[in-house]
Amino acid sequence: MEKEKIKVLFDTDADGYIMGWSQEFWDGRHWQAPFDTTQAVELSPDDISGIVIGATKYEGGKLTVDEARREALAQLATPQPTTDQQMLAAVMLRVAKLEAGA
Numbered sequence: 001m002e003k004e005k006i007k008v009l010f011d012t013d014a015d016g017y018i019m020g021w022s023q024e025f026w027d028g029r030h031w032q033a034p035f036d037t038t039q040a041v042e043l044s045p046d047d048i049s050g051i052v053i054g055a056t057k058y059e060g061g062k063l064t065v066d067e068a069r070r071e072a073l074a075q076l077a078t079p080q081p082t083t084d085q086q087m088l089a090a091v092m093l094r095v096a097k098l099e100a101g102a
Helices: 045-049 067-077 083-101
Strands: 006-012 018-023 041-043 056-059 062-065
Touching: 006 045, 006 056, 018 056, 041 045
Parallel strands: none
Antiparallel strands: 006 018, 006 041, 056 062
8 A cells, every 4th residue: 555655764873874764564454663653754655765875864854865975885885806806817818818829
């Protein structure tokens, strides 16, 4: 069952960035909130889907995404080769070049 506004309780870090949240849900008969709703806010499902963990804050009654922080988090999530993997790739490239020239 769709609902315009859903109760949400945020878990934030020391800087106020959202690190996780709990939200009420439809159990087939009733809307349920498995948490204390005293500190909860009401948001639309679209607003909730726009949250970027670690880069979104809830301030002044609205969600704001820090784009610079979002980009920094995206770069952290990009896998970087280890030193061993870089050395192995260099050796494999040398071997390939030697075999191609032979």
